[in-house]
Amino acid sequence: MRRAAVVSLMVLGACAPVTRAPPSAELYARFALVSQPVTAAGQLTLGGRAMQCGAAKTVMDRALRDYGAAIGDFIVLNPDRLAGAPPDAQLWVYAHECGHLNGRTDEAAADCFGVRKGRDEGWLDAGGLDTVCAFVTKVAPDHLHAPGADRCAAMRRCFASSAR
Numbered sequence: 001m002r003r004a005a006v007v008s009l010m011v012l013g014a015c016a017p018v019t020r021a022p023p024s025a026e027l028y029a030r031f032a033l034v035s036q037p038v039t040a041a042g043q044l045t046l047g048g049r050a051m052q053c054g055a056a057k058t059v060m061d062r063a064l065r066d067y068g069a070a071i072g073d074f075i076v077l078n079p080d081r082l083a084g085a086p087p088d089a090q091l092w093v094y095a096h097e098c099g100h101l102n103g104r105t106d107e108a109a110a111d112c113f114g115v116r117k118g119r120d121e122g123w124l125d126a127g128g129l130d131t132v133c134a135f136v137t138k139v140a141p142d143h144l145h146a147p148g149a150d151r152c153a154a155m156r157r158c159f160a161s162s163a164r
């Protein structure tokens with residue numbers, strides 16, 4: 001659940017000149033090892049629900065080493081990893097990556113954006129937030145992501161405050 005421009009450049013590096021500009025969704029899907037065709041904005045169904053992040057397209061990539069990533073102006077999801085997560089957590093992963101595309105560069109801000117998007121769009125209630133908390137608590141912390149209990153506490157504060 002981090003921005004994965006490095007991964008995409010590694011994938012594309014053998015086939016195209018490495019540039020600073022991120023690839024398009026179509027280019028990523030073409031060169032990624034195990035991806036599906038690009039899903040247009042507004043066409044994504046996740047956890048039984050239509051999901052949208054502005055004009056962002058989505059690429060399903062089974063080789064992605066995380067649940068999701070935000071690259072350039074599109075979102076990459078690993079359908080195999082998501083399949084092991086509850087629907088509320090699947091939606092939240094997408095919303096978290098949407099936060100990255102909306103200028104929330106750090107992980108805590110993207111977490112916050114994700115739960116508020118869910119609250120404001122009506123797909124995340126208090127029970128769903130418990131599910132998301134249980135999900136992030138299982139994710140190992142790293143240099144970008146705080147321990148799950150801390151992420152959960154911060155997300156509960158975001159969910160309860162009125163701002164977006």
Ligand SMILES: [Zn+2]
Pocket residue numbers: 001002003096097100106107110
């Ligand atoms: Zn992230």
